[in-house]
Amino acid sequence: xxxxxxxxxxxxxxxxxxxxxxxxxxxxxxxxxxxxxxxxxxxxxxxxxxxxxxxxxxxxxxxxxxxxxxxxxxxxxxxxxxxxxxxxxxxxxxxxxxxxxxxxxxxxxxxxxxxxxxxxxxxxxxxxxxxxxxxxxxxxxxxxxxxxxxxxxxxxxxxxxxxxxxxxxxxxxxxxxxxxxxxxxxxxxxxxxxxxxxxxxxxxxxxxxxxxxxxxxxxxxxxxxxxxxxxxxxxxxxxxxxxxxxxxxxxxxxxxxxxxxxxxxxxxxxxxxxxxxxxxxxxxxxxxxxx
Amino acid sequence: xxxxxxxxxxxxxxxxxxxxxxxxxxxxxxxxxxxxxxxxxxxxxxxxxxxxxxxxxxxxxxxxxxxxxxxxxxxxxxxxxxxxxxxxxxxxxxxxxxxxxxxxxxxxxxxxxxxxxxxxxxxxxxxxxxxxxxxxxxxxxxxxxxxxxxxxxxxxxxxxxxxxxxxxxxxxxxxxxxxxxxxxxxxxxxxxxxxxxxxxxxxxxxxxxxxxxxxxxx
Numbered sequence: 001x002x003x004x005x006x007x008x009x010x011x012x013x014x015x016x017x018x019x020x021x022x023x024x025x026x027x028x029x030x031x032x033x034x035x036x037x038x039x040x041x042x043x044x045x046x047x048x049x050x051x052x053x054x055x056x057x058x059x060x061x062x063x064x065x066x067x068x069x070x071x072x073x074x075x076x077x078x079x080x081x082x083x084x085x086x087x088x089x090x091x092x093x094x095x096x097x098x099x100x101x102x103x104x105x106x107x108x109x110x111x112x113x114x115x116x117x118x119x120x121x122x123x124x125x126x127x128x129x130x131x132x133x134x135x136x137x138x139x140x141x142x143x144x145x146x147x148x149x150x151x152x153x154x155x156x157x158x159x160x161x162x163x164x165x166x167x168x169x170x171x172x173x174x175x176x177x178x179x180x181x182x183x184x185x186x187x188x189x190x191x192x193x194x195x196x197x198x199x200x201x202x203x204x205x206x207x208x209x210x211x212x213x214x215x216x217x218x219x220x221x222x223x224x225x226x227x228x229x230x231x232x233x234x235x236x237x238x239x240x241x242x243x244x245x246x247x248x249x250x251x252x253x254x255x256x257x258x259x260x261x262x263x264x265x266x267x268x269x270x271x272x273x274x275x276x277x278x279x280x281x282x283x284x285x286x287x288x289x290x291x
Numbered sequence: 292x293x294x295x296x297x298x299x300x301x302x303x304x305x306x307x308x309x310x311x312x313x314x315x316x317x318x319x320x321x322x323x324x325x326x327x328x329x330x331x332x333x334x335x336x337x338x339x340x341x342x343x344x345x346x347x348x349x350x351x352x353x354x355x356x357x358x359x360x361x362x363x364x365x366x367x368x369x370x371x372x373x374x375x376x377x378x379x380x381x382x383x384x385x386x387x388x389x390x391x392x393x394x395x396x397x398x399x400x401x402x403x404x405x406x407x408x409x410x411x412x413x414x415x416x417x418x419x420x421x422x423x424x425x426x427x428x429x430x431x432x433x434x435x436x437x438x439x440x441x442x443x444x445x446x447x448x449x450x451x452x453x454x455x456x457x458x459x460x461x462x463x464x465x466x467x468x469x470x471x472x473x474x475x476x477x478x479x480x481x482x483x484x485x486x487x488x489x490x491x492x493x494x495x496x497x498x499x500x501x502x503x504x505x506x507x508x509x
Contacts, residue, residue: 019505027472030440061507068473069444071412119310135307151310204307215345220313238410242375246345249368250338271399272368287368 013049016060024048024064032080032234034263047082051075073237080234084263088126090133090170091177093230095281096259097133100226101142103278104257108225114147121224121251123210124232125154128165129174131205132197134228136186155210155221162207168197213240218247224256231261233269245270255288325350332356337366344369348376358388362400374403378410386414390422393433405437412443419449428459435462439469447475454499455481460489464498471502479503 016024021041029035036044048060055075057063067075091097108118122131131154138145156162171193175183187195211217212232227248233241248258249272258273259281260266266273266284273284323331323346331343344360347353354377361373377385385407392404408415415437422434435453438446451474453466463485470478482503486496 017507019507023472023505065475069442069446071442073442117308139306145306148306149308150306151308153310153313201307204309206310206312208313210313239375239378242371242378246341246372246375250341270371272371 013045014052014057014059016045016048020060020064024060027064027068028079028083031076032083032263034080034083034234044083047079050082051079054078077235077237084231084234088129089174089176090129091137092129092133093262094133094137094177095279096228096230096283097137098141099259099278099281099283100134101137104226104283105138105142105144108255108257109144109148112148114144115149117149117151118226119224119253120150120152120226120228121221122152122154122228123212123221124156124158124229125162125165125207126156126158127161127170128154128168128197128205128207129170130154130228130230131165131207132168132186132201135201135205136182140182151206152204153206153208153221155208157209157211159209162209165207166202168202170195170197212244212247215247218251221251223253224251225253226256227252227258229258229260231264233260233264241269245272249273249286252286254286256286258284258286260284322346322349325353329353329356332360337369340364340366340369341372344372344376348379351380351382352384354380354382354385355388358385358392361403362392362395367399370399370403374407377407381411381414383414383417386411386418390418393422393430394427401433405433408437409440412441415441416443416445419445423449423453423457428462431457431459431462432465435465435469439465439473447473447478450474451478451481454478454485460492460495463489464495467495467498467502471498471505474502474506476506479506482506 021044024044025036048063052060052063055063055066057066067079070076105118109116112118120131120134122134125131131152135152138150154162154165156165169190170187172195175187175195178186183195186198186201188198190196209217210221212229213236229248233244236244245266249270252258257276258266260283265282267275272286274287275282276285323343325347328343328347328350331339332347334340334343344357347357357373357377357380361370361377364370364373377389389404389408392400395401395404419434419438423431425431425434431453435450438449447470450466450469454463454470457463457466467482467485470482474482482499485499489495
């Protein structure tokens with residue numbers, strides 16, 4: 001995952017008209033699925049101005065032409081990286097965790113005998129907040145949790161973040177969305193701004209390195225029931241994204257589900273999955289029937 | 292959502308079972324040859340056909356074969372992998388294999404062909420003139436839709452040419468839509484003239500004016 005960015009723009013801002021913004025919003029949405037409301041104009045302008053300056057464009061029009069017609073798509077990727085906020089914390093986009101225990105797991109287990117295994121994969125898991133959140137959500141809110149052997153794996157391409165995930169020590173900022181009860185139940189304070197996740201929970205999750213673009217690597221991960229692959233595919237170019245989605249398809253059991261980030265839409269990437277709605281959340285299912 | 296009763300603090304291991312570590316990545320398996328992979332495209336298992344379609348990416352000469360198989364392949368998942376492989380191979384032979392699919396009765400297949408062609412702008416260029424002169428207006432509309440998203444510097448001029456010359460109103464309307472996003476100053480005059488070419492169609496006047504405004508003209 002990418003580090004937070006800083007903005008060092010010094011060149012005077014070039015004017016961007018309302019029509020140009022509208023044109024940009026449409027294009028950016030079509031290419032990435034990321035939609036900006038009027039409230040985010042400053043956010044967008046700041047980043048657009050930064051890229052206009054960095055690319056040496058003398059107007060928005062010149063920059064948009066570069067963005068639109070560059071065959072490599074490199075500039076679009078720069079812009080995507082700037083426009084996406086990359087931070088992780090416990091229970092980020094928690095509506096998907098609600099969908100997991102209210103809809104996805106009940107559906108998957110409807111035809112399974114108690115005692116069977118459920119496999120959940122958090123990829124990329126960064127420093128571990130996501131797989132631990134999944135575990136807590138299941139333990140706290142899924143009534144049938146005790147009936148199944150639930151295996152949670154967290155993977156990332158970056159071995160440094162995996163080491164942090166295994167350590168399971170977080171600051172207040174990461175834990176901001178956890179209730180005091182859950183903090184008390186699953187964490188132990190070990191410093192002023194340091195909370196260590198309960199040993200039993202920490203040792204229940206397997207952390208492993210995985211590269212989504214490496215078919216040999218990906219071949220190790222099979223028969224997953226649910227994959228959380230959030231806010232990763234937006235960083236891939238179109239062709240790599242297609243290949244990555246196909247690799248994830250192979251990792252899922254038939255009927256398994258994949259959860260993407262809120263700004264990502266599978267229908268823009270592939271027709272292999274069926275969109276499914278659980279509450280307000282759309283997730284994607286590998287068809288049950290072998291097609 | 293209220294917590295469910297019954298779980299005691301520190302009782303995580305009751306439900307969670309640590310997965311067995313994934314086995315170490317094997318060395319790359321020996322590559323199958325072209326004949327074996329070609330035969331595997333006819334395998335009854337869709338997973339086997341996907342694997343073959345993926346590995347055929349190592350053989351650029353398999354492009355035409357994959358294009359032909361695309362039209363006959365029943366499984367959406369295999370079609371998706373074939374498209375990705377074709378995009379990776381990206382050659383004039385692939386373009387020639389995909390173009391006939393624009394005339395397919397199957398809309399999913401037509402859209403798949405467009406999706407792949409959009410990713411091969413340099414390879415598509417030599418065929419654009421013929422496509423825009425195709426007697427079938429549906430083929431011209433699909434071509435215009437493809438050009439509207441093609442990362443090619445000539446795309447705005449191709450669309451402006453359509454607006455200036457194509458006799459079919461739906462082809463022109465599709466080109467106006469495209470120009471609203473990618474058009475430049477050179478498209479303004481053909482867009483202004485378009486309303487005069489179709490004086491009985493208020494929608495065209497409205498759409499052309501909107502496109503001109505987007506482009507930044509008067």
